[in-house]
Amino acid sequence: GNSVTQMEGPVTLSEEAFLTINCTYTATGYPSLFWYVQYPGEGLQLLLKATKADDKGSNKGFEATYRKETTSFHLEKGSVQVSDSAVYFCALTSYNTDKLIFGTGTRLQVFP
């Protein structure tokens, strides 16, 4: 079945460091891929998405490229800020269903 695997956290970085959070997926057909962010005590917010191979999603300095050949959708940011501290979830929807399938989440902690 469809699944998402993302790196375990926590990821601890100093402010202005480079961020990579790995995400790989297993899916039939051509899934849509998403990154959601969850700040403490809040619901999830869509950070970015990509709906077909080689698409790059970007938002707030974060980027992720849909790589079909490696079934990956790694999240990157060139310079993190303390305010980026949150839990990041990689997710997919399969072509024939609306339900989101989530990875287990990666907690990011950024220190000044």
Added chain:
Amino acid sequence: NAGVMQNPRHLVRRRGQEARLRCSPMKGHSHVYWYRQLPEEGLKFMVYLQKENIIDESGMPKERFSAEFPKEGPSILRIQQVVRGDSAAYFCASSPQGGASNEQFFGPGTRLTVL
């Protein structure tokens, strides 16, 4: 435009009681999804509803759990005879239309604690 609203934000129940979780989707959204987040885990899909219809309930436990989205009013997730294992955060999401590539907008969640 108000976001997705869920209430209550926190709910405490004793074993054997009933829990009712409410979700009001964003204005103009007719598609509602419920997800459950167990401690230190990702979100798991439970059920997908449109007005008055259940579209996909493949993630719902077979017993004690039910969901509805009536023509008028919020969507309700109902858990009968709660057990400690039901303690989790329950998130509702909505979208204006279906489709695998469409964004789902999440509410703040209801945190259920079963004593």
